[in-house]
Amino acid sequence: METWGPGGGVDEITLWRQLARLMEQVNAAAGRRLARNHGISMNELLLLLSLSERRDGTLRISELVKTLGSNQPSVSRMVARLEEAEWVVRRSAVDDRRGVDAQVTEAGREVARAAEQTLRKALAEALDAAAVNDATASLVARLRYAPAMPVD
DSSP: OOOOSTTSOOOHHHHHHHHHHHHHHHHHHHHHHHHHHHSOOHHHHHHHHHHHTSTTSEEEHHHHHHHHTOOHHHHHHHHHHHHHTTSEEEEEOSSOTTSEEEEEOHHHHHHHHHHHHHHHHHHHHHHHHHHTSTTTHHHHHHHHHSOOOOOO
16 A cells, blocks of 8 residues: 555545544644634634624524534524524515525624634644654645645
8 A cells, every 4th residue: 555645646445544643633623722712613613704704794504514624503503502692683684585694793702812813822822843753744744835726
């Protein structure tokens, strides 16, 4: 079996296993720090950031489902928790009363800004640690030094 590396061929299963291990390590480290420092999960932060990126801070719940790659019940529970924390408000969609919009509050924007900085630092530290681990080093190098593809 060949492994990925300079001058070597790509074994997709080895690469996939490295990626899975890297994601697990990075998500666990970042998730712990977000929970400890801000009382927020990774997915809740991604939801707040998705809303904060919009000029009016609003997205339909169904759009959040697509954006987060999650399911309707999970996103609805997240929105409810964030609403309880007063970081999001829910309301009927203006253009379709059957739809529900979520809008980030100013307090939610503040939490998202602070938590995003924590996430950036946690990700950098986790990737630094993974860069010296034989099981993930080549993947980290590829991710850090290859041109990034835009996210839709």
